[in-house]
Amino acid sequence: MRRMPAEFERHRGTILIWPVRPGSWTYGGKDAQKAFTEIANAISETERVYLCCDEEHYDEICSRFANNLNILPVIIPSNDAWARDIGPTFVEEDTDFTIHGTNWRFNAWGGDYDGLYKDYDDDDAFASRFCEKMGYPIVDEHDFVLEGGSIHVDGQGTLITTEACLLSPGRNPDMTREQIEARLCETLGVKKIIWLPHGILGDETNEHVDNFCCFVRPGEVVMAWTDDESDPQHEVCVQNYEILSSSKDAYGRQLKVHKLPLPKKPVVITERDMEGFVFEEGEDVREVGEKLAASYANFYICNGSVLVPQFRDPNDSVACQTLGELFPHRLIIPIEARAIIVGGGNIHCITQQIPNGGIL
DSSP, X not given: OEEOOOTTSOEEEEEEEOOOOTTTSGGGGHHHHHHHHHHXXXXXXXXXXXXXXXXXHHHHHHHHTTTOTTEEEEEOOOSSOOHHHHSOEEEEETTTOOEEEEEEEOOTTTHHHHOSOSOOHHHHHHHHHHHHHHTOOEEEEEEXXXXXXXXXXXXXXXXXXXXXXXXXXXXXXXXXXXXXXXXXXXXXXXXXXXXXXXXSTTOTTTOOGGGTEEEEETTEEEEEEOOOTTSHHHHHHHHHHHHHHTOBOTTSOBOEEEEEEOOSSOOBOOHHHXXXXXXXXXXXXXXXXXXXXXXXXXXXXXXSEEEEXXXXXXXXXHHHHHHHHHOTTSEEEEEXXXXXXXXXXXXXXXXXXXXXXXXX
């Protein structure tokens, strides 16, 4: 039996990918690279960072992080920098606690149905290439479309996901919900799946759960929330809160639900942003004024800290305070994240943890 460890368990490292795709990252990635650098350095304080890139940018990264021995540049090509979704989902074998990397199929969040770009071959191959290069055995699930951001686990048999994503016609349209559940249970060693109808409305990943809700410890979750009844997101929040607060985990524990406010002000694409993009044919194109799916729930838990996206919003400090109360033994690190959200995701989306193995 396998087990997918929770993100709040001990890591042996984190995967990041250097952002350069001109259709995702403005001005050749220069804006985003500042945030990625801050994130890589923060994570490296307590765990190894595997910073992946193509050959063209290898020397630049080696030079930029030359004084940080806990950041290891690794040449593995990719089409974009969403390590959560294209990286391997790591599981632990209970026979010897060895760590294996699950290789799902990646189709750019929907393939021909509603995918965001046409050429994703390197993204699809990234998980297996990383495992081969770093010596991790591979769990081959390449006939099943899944992104790492579409699931969250507690490490004790419970998984949360959204129907909007996993039941999307762009994922595994020939499989029923029951068949998808069975596949996740078998591959990840989970026994209970909690389905939320929706995540953050407008999230172009078909509403990944990692932008809305996650486990902070067994039996406890934190979820995005708005009190604004005029916001369509409010109804989603209320419905999801009712589902979560009435759910039990795989051990029969009633879930304790904490609310994390959404930004008060909308985060939108500006004219400056648009001037910095270069879109390729067949790629999803942004527009001035487009509202982005900004959420503080897209934080990342690493060994010694929690990295929290900031949007120059009145709720930035509220989010940090809330998460500080939920993670009293970790340092809360606010990260200016607007340059990441213009690409379509945030801190959790660009990171993928490698669990330590053998430690609950």
